[in-house]
Amino acid sequence: MSSKEVLLKHQQHLQRQRDVVAGRMKKLAAKQAEMTKKINAVKERIGKKYEDMKRVLDEDLKITLTQLDTEYEATEKLVEDRIEECYHLTQELDRELSDISARAKTQEFKIQNADIEKRVSETLKLSDPNRIQMDEFKNEQLLSLTINLLLFIRSQVPVTKKLFQSYAADVILDADTAHPKLIISPKGDSATYTDTWQDVPETLSRFDTTLNVVSRQGFTEGRQYWEVDVSGKTYWELGLTYPSIPRKGREEDSWLGRGEESWCVEYFNGDYTAWHGGVQRELPLLAGKRFARIGVYCSFPGGLVCFMGADTATPLHCFCTGAFTDALLQAVCPGHDNEGTNWKSLRVCDASRSAPVL
Structure with missing residues (x-):
């Protein structure tokens, strides 16, 4: 030829x-x-x-x-x-x-x-x-x-919240991934900051530079909804992440939302901020608002991550990712003591039941 x-x-x-x-x-x-x-x-x-x-x-x-x-x-x-x-x-x-x-x-x-x-x-x-x-x-x-x-x-219950409740996920925090200054409850449903460095095994999966902990199991399909009790807190972060999020090294690399592998909403002293890919999205319309619970909804096939004030189904922020490339883990950061105002735990709630109306 x-x-x-x-x-x-x-x-x-x-x-x-x-x-x-x-x-x-x-x-x-x-x-x-x-x-x-x-x-x-x-x-x-x-x-x-x-x-x-x-x-x-x-x-x-x-x-x-x-x-x-x-x-x-x-x-x-x-x-x-x-x-x-x-x-x-x-x-x-x-x-x-x-x-x-x-x-x-x-x-x-x-x-x-x-x-x-x-x-x-x-x-x-x-x-x-x-x-x-x-x-x-x-x-x-x-x-x-x-x-x-x-x-x-x-x-x-708002109709959107009722829909989300039908996707309620059973989230258990993995103590083997928790920063040594976090105390994870035996049931894996709460994370509490402490000044004391805990005597825990050193593992490759453990965060050692930022106060994170992720769920034991991830998901790669369907729709998931979970809620976290944030009442009484002045500082917290929560969201979703790929397992590839850095656990060691530079502190900023391990923060939720600072890389392409995670999405989060952060609350600090009355201000809300959404983070992904290191891009900060301030949410000024929410300034000063307090919620007892924060809900996180994820549609794996839809490439969607939504945060809401679960008490009243108030939208906080939504990320349209297009497509996920790996399994997703739930992640929380209860934050440091914040000058003595932030000792309370972050607690994973039963998302199938409504939060009390404030």
């Missing part, structure tokens, strides 16, 4: 490969369009359901206010009638007062005066403001029912 034939054959082979890749690009573009269509359809349907709920509440509000207005109008009409009766009686009394000097018959004056006194007494009795009452009991009942409805709605 001549060199030209070899080149031609190679050229044809490359062309076929190019056509295959180009075809894949078209399929991916079609998939993207399909996903966009589907997500927009789901968003539209969910939006309509929320609109329906709003219409139901608006209609209930309209009925309730109409009932209150109807009773008020009836009571207002009664008050106006009593005012009119009093007005007419005062007019009559004014006429009587002006005619007193013109009356000559004392007996007739006394009879008329007695009649007026009777009418005044009856009018004052009927127009006594204390006798004109709205149905305060019913009004209080309506208010109480409204408050109960609000409390019921607030007590419901």
Whole structure:
């Protein structure tokens, strides 16, 4: 086979490969369009359901206010009638007062005066403001029912949180990876900082320059959700990492989020920061907010890592990674003592159950 034939054959082979890749690009573009269509359809349907709920509440509000207005109008009409009766009686009394000097018959004056006194007494009795009452009991009942409805709605777990709870993971911290200044509970569900360097075996997997500990098991598929109790803490970091995160050497290399192999949210003295690849993303809208629990959701097939204030399902930050290249481990850092304000443990919670509403 001549060199030209070899080149031609190679050229044809490359062309076929190019056509295959180009075809894949078209399929991916079609998939993207399909996903966009589907997500927009789901968003539209969910939006309509929320609109329906709003219409139901608006209609209930309209009925309730109409009932209150109807009773008020009836009571207002009664008050106006009593005012009119009093007005007419005062007019009559004014006429009587002006005619007193013109009356000559004392007996007739006394009879008329007695009649007026009777009418005044009856009018004052009927127009006594204390006798004109709205149905305060019913009004209080309506208010109480409204408050109960609000409390019921607030007590419901947000739909997104309910979804995350269905992906609750059983996370056990690996004491063999914990920095020697961390105490890991026997169940592996909490990490506590101590000033004392613990007498623990030296292992290749143990962090020795930063206060990290990772989970015993990782995951390579599906969706995972876990929560950590951070109440009473002034400094913490938590997130996800590949097993390849540095455990030794320079301290900064081992910090969560400082390399390409980990993702985290950090809390320090009231400020939240998201980290990945050494890039710092400040979250100023969350400044000053406190949460009892932080939730971490990961979709392995979706390449998604989301952090949320689990108490109220408040979004903190989401990383869209595109694709994960290795197994993922849960990771926590309870932080140093922070001038005596940060001794409390970080505790892994049962993510299938809701945190208490603050």
